[in-house]
Amino acid sequence: MNQQGYNPYAAAQSQFDQIADVLDLDPSVRELLRQPSREFHFTIPVKMDDGSTKIFHGYRIQHNAARGPAKGGIRFHPLETVDTIRALSMWMTWKCSVVDIPLGGAKGGIICDPHNLSKGEQERLCRGYVRQIAKNIGPVIDVPAPDVMTNGQHMLWMLDEYETIFGGHYPGTITGKPVGSGGSLGRTEATGYGVIYSLREALKALDIPVSSTTASLQGFGNVAEYASRLYTSMGGKIVAISSWDNHDQKSYTFRKKDGLDIDKMVAIKDSFGTINKEKAVELGCELLDGGEWIAQDVDILLPCALENQITTDTFEKVSKNVKVICEGANGPTAPECDELIKKRSIFLVPDFLANAGGVTCSYFEQVQCNSNYFWPKEEVLEKLDEKMTSAFQAVYRLAKEKDLYMRDAAYIIAINRVAEAVKLRGWV
Ligand SMILES: NC(=O)C1=CN([C@@H]2O[C@H](COP(=O)(O)OP(=O)(O)OC[C@H]3O[C@@H](n4cnc5c(N)ncnc54)[C@H](O)[C@@H]3O)[C@@H](O)[C@H]2O)C=CC1
Ligand SMILES: O=C(O)CCC(=O)C(=O)O
Structure with missing residues (x-):
């Protein structure tokens, strides 16, 4: 969700640089931590209710997984940008670290406006997202969750697609699931x-x-x-x-x-x-x-x-x-x-x-x-x-x-x- 002239990734890096100076961080540690370690950018073809196929753009960005599997939400937003997701993945690393939980940082997003998507289209979008990223997420790799304009229902569709692909129950793959379905x-x-x-x-x-x-x-x-x-x-x-x-x-x-x-x-x-x-x-x-x-x-x-x-x-x-x-x-x-x-x-x-x-x-x-x-x-x-x-x-x-x-x-x-x-x- 970028606004004109504002780049959240530049903001996240500037905050980091300031503290890296205070801590006199080793140059290689600094270079490693001021950017994401892995980025996935992909297309998601979705069959729409009117019979057409629409191509959406999805992202999953993993900033750091040194303290545990990468962790962070998935956003749906029409103005989402890759730099916003980069910044959010970085902030997730610091968030998990400051509360001292054994997880790293990641964030995902799909450029879309769920206000204009039917329930069926949202389900197919969630399943399509997981098909593109399934091999690179999971309980010991990277664990998504809800964020802006996503909820427990979206998470459960995503988990169901993941479990269909891998043939088993893996409830630790995604959090923010509905209560009674692993939440x-x-x-x-x-x-x-x-x-x-x-x-x-x-x-x-x-x-x-x-x-x-x-x-x-x-x-x-x-x-x-x-x-x-x-x-x-x-x-x-x-x-x-x-x-x-x-x-x-x-x-x-x-x-x-x-x-x-x-x-x-x-x-x-x-x-x-x-x-x-x-x-x-x-x-x-x-x-x-x-x-x-x-x-x-x-x-x-x-x-x-x-x-x-x-x-x-x-x-x-x-x-x-x-x-x-x-x-x-x-x-x-x-x-x-x-x-x-x-x-x-x-x-x-x-x-x-x-x-x-x-x-x-x-x-x-x-x-x-x-x-x-x-x-x-x-x-x-x-x-x-x-x-x-x-x-x-x-x-x-x-x-x-x-x-x-x-x-x-x-x-x-x-x-x-x-x-x-x-x-x-x-x-x-
Ligand atoms: N849901 C979660 O567990 C977490 C969310 N966050 C962050 O908290 C923020 C809000 O997230 P959620 O409440 O989950 O999102 P949400 O999608 O449930 O709600 C977003 C709210 O912001 C309002 N909004 C959007 N644009 C606005 C504008 N220009 N002016 C005034 N209001 C506006 C919407 O009307 C809506 O009420 C985001 O920055 C998100 O990344 C952070 C940690 C966890
Ligand atoms: O619950 C989670 O794993 C992530 C929540 C999130 O995306 C955030 O804190 O910004």
């Missing part, structure tokens, strides 16, 4: 809840009670919905949410200054996370331009939609009262904006730490599939909270000790672990 309880909630576990720790560090805070969110899909649910259940108040309207081809911000009722907002969104604007107005929401979510007078900003949303331009609109930015999306902040965030002393919880709950629960799903024994939801969420909290605390401790920006501290921990793994394996 873990809690995976649907995991990313959003993880964002709020990190936010809770950040507020604790700042000595601010959650129940005294207000927040504004970008996005209302999987991550944002569950982040909103947990945050409001802790007493926080959400005053604005923005979402994309595919029919109007623009985004809107829905604002209610005395607080949005999240159950009611969920009831009027579709499966793509689009809020019905007519129904929102009936619920008493003000309808603002999509970009207005960032300009609200709140304590907390939760970007949970897209990359490159907090830029030097949009940052000018950020209220002086914002105390925390907790990044639910991957890469929502342009690298040049970090200096501005630091200058304003806004506490930042970086994306690959804040949104690591999804992949952590995916790891739990693999563990459960391997032992063919599934845990109750409370146990999954308790383990998730433990993992997220201890990762946050390790990053926060380092940031405090060395007076570092939270993103830099998280990168130092993550990159050091991967650099150590590639050295121990004798790759460099």
